[in-house]
Amino acid sequence: MKKASLPAIAATAVICFIFWLLLTGELASLIEGEPSLEVLIAGALVSVGVALFSARFFIHERPLFFFNPVRIFWLLVYCVGVFPMELFKANWDVAKRALSPGLPINPGIVKIPVELKSQYGQSMLADSITLTPGTIIMNTVKEEDKDYFYVHWIHVDSADHEEAGAAIKGRLEKWARRIWE
């Protein structure tokens, strides 16, 4: 296993420190304007200590590229605007199928191509597709330098790889590329 570089350790430490702030409730004290210095210092020390040991498991690609305001802005837009819209459409569709008397489903497992190269981008796309009701990723496979997902789809409109991919991924892949590549 390769050794962690200094930027990788720094990136992991920053992320650990953010979670320390969230979990100890210190962020609330910061908002209210009475932070406790002891908790902040202890958090910084613990974050660096954890980062020294865990950076090599956590960072696999370029370590600092995510600390880029443009990417963080697009990630926020995705989480607050784009993804909830897709989620609402899919939720409504599956709820309608479950409640309608004829149970109009046509399940099947299709194989869809993935254009993303970044591992983070692929896992974000896979998690987004699984979170939308109606589609679950079952496995991934790499064939001839191209990645494929096997997706269980509750209503198969087309068994063709490209058409099924376009229908399932929709806008999500474009956004994953904008954030991670």
Place this chain on the structure above:
Amino acid sequence: MIYVVYALIFFSAFFALAGVVGMLRMPDTFCRMQSSTNITTFGMIGVIAGGVLYSGFVLYNYEMLIKLIVMGLFYILTTPISAHAIAKGAYHHGNKMIEDAACDQYKEDMEE
């Protein structure tokens, strides 16, 4: 503001109901999992969003608000991973899809 909170909780209760009805009516394991995603997404996000608004604008308790956001964050990060694992595990364990399934390209590729 309290009426917005009621509306959000009612909204997620509707999707949770639809998810449970779907889980009882769907024919096989994988379709049941699809329906249960209804509960795990909007059934939960609505309740958490309602809690965030309630703690932020009614109680003014920011510690509770941040804990709720952390809960929602970890919830969203972990559910899809367990869904991948359960779906793959169920398939390899031998759970069958219904007979007249549209296609099964996973099985075709595994037999090659």
